[in-house]
C-alpha cells in the first residue's frame with residue numbers, strides 16, 4: 001500500500017505547530033480581552049442543519065454522508081451555522097447578548113491551491129442578541145486588535161452592507177430576493193474574475209446588458225446608509241484607524257445568510273485573497289428553528305494568517321526557556337540520571353533522557369544535537385561518586401563540573417544568560 005494523504009488535508013510538524021499554537025494563544029488572549037467566551041461544537045451536524053444556508057455553490061462543497069443509522073449528516077462547513085444551531089437549541093438558557101469565540105477545523109470540498117485547503121482552521125468571534133451597530137463595531141474592533149497583536153498592522157478592512165446592496169438592486173428593478181442573492185454571489189467573485197467575468201456570469205444568469213450596466217452604475221454611486229455610517233464611526237471610537245476602514249460598494253460576501261453589515265480583511269498585496277470575512281446574519285437562528293435573534297460576527301482565516309506571518313518573517317519563533325538532555329555515561333548511572341531528570345522537571349526546566357537503557361554516549365549526544373537541546377548533563381561513575389555532574393553547553397561546547405545540588409540554580413542562571 002502506498003501511504004498517502006487526501007488532497008487538501010495536511011500533517012503538521014512540531015515546527016509548524018509552534019507557530020500555529022502561538023497564533024491560537026494570541027487569538028484566545030485578544031478574544032478574551034474583548035469579553036468573548038469559548039464554545040466548541042461537534043464536527044458533524046445533521047445534514048438539514050447545514051443544507052440551504054450557504055447558497056447553491058457552497059452547498060456543493062459540503063462533505064455529507066449517510067451515517068449507520070441512515071441519517072444524512074454533514075461535516076462543519078463554517079462556525080456560523082453551528083453557532084446558530086447551538087443558540088436555536090439552547091436559547092432558553094443563554095444570557096443575551098451572547099459573545100462567543102470558537103477555534104475549530106472546518107471542511108470544504110474545494111479545489112485546492114495555496115491558502116485554500118479542504119480541512120482548515122477557522123477562528124470566529126460573534127455577538128448574538130444585539131441589533132445595534134455597536135455590536136458590529138465591536139466585531140470589527142476585535143478583528144483589528146487580533147491583526148495588530150500579530151504584527152499585521154497593514155491589513156485593511158473593507159466594509160459594506162447587504163442592506164445597501166439589496167436597496168440598489170431593488171432600485172435597478174431586481175426585486176426578487178432569490179435573484180438578488182444570485183447577483184450578489186456573482187459580484188462576490190469580482191476580485192477573482194474581474195468586472196468582465198462578473199458581467200459574463202450575470203448575463204449567463206439571464207440579466208440583460210442594460211440591467212447589468214444599471215447594477216454597476218448603482219454600485220459605483222452607492223454610499224454607506226445611516227446604520228453603516230454608525231458602525232464605521234463607532235469602530236473608529238473603538239480604536240480602528242479611519243484609513244483602515246474602507247467602504248467598498250462592490251463587497252458582497254459569498255454566503256447567503258448575511259443580511260446587514262458585511263466586512264472582509266485583506267492584506268495590501270492581496271495575493272492570498274481575504275484573510276477574514278464576516279457580517280450580520282439576523283435571520284439564520286430563526287431559520288434553524290430558534291427565536292428571531294439577530295447576530296453578527298467574523299471568521300478569521302487562520303491558514304492564510306499563518307501564510308502571511310511566514311511570508312513577512314513574523315512567523316519566526318524565539319524559543320523561551322532552556323532544554324536539557326540528561327546523559328548517563330553507562331547503564332549503571334541510570335538511577336542517578338533519572339533522579340536528576342526528575343529534579344530538573346520539578347523545577348520547571350525542560351529535560352529529557354534518551355529513551356533507551358545503556359545507549360552509547362555518542363548516540364545520546366547526537367540526539368541532543370538533532371533536537372537542538374541547549375545543555376547536556378553528563379553523569380559518569382566519577383560524577384556519581386562525587387555527587388557532581390558535567391554540565392555541557394551544547395551551543396558553545398564548553399563544559400564544567402557542577403555539584404548535583406547546584407545544578408538547578410546553575411542551569412537557571414545559564415538559561416537567563418543565554419537568552420539575553
Ligand code: AMP
Pocket residue numbers: 078108110115116117118120122274275276277278299300301302303304
Ligand atoms: P468564509 O467562511 O468563506 O467567509 O471564509 C472566512 C475566511 O476563511 C476567509 O477569509 C479565508 O481566509 C478563510 N478560508 C475560506 N476558505 C478557505 C479554505 N478553503 N482554506 C483556507 N482558508 C479558507
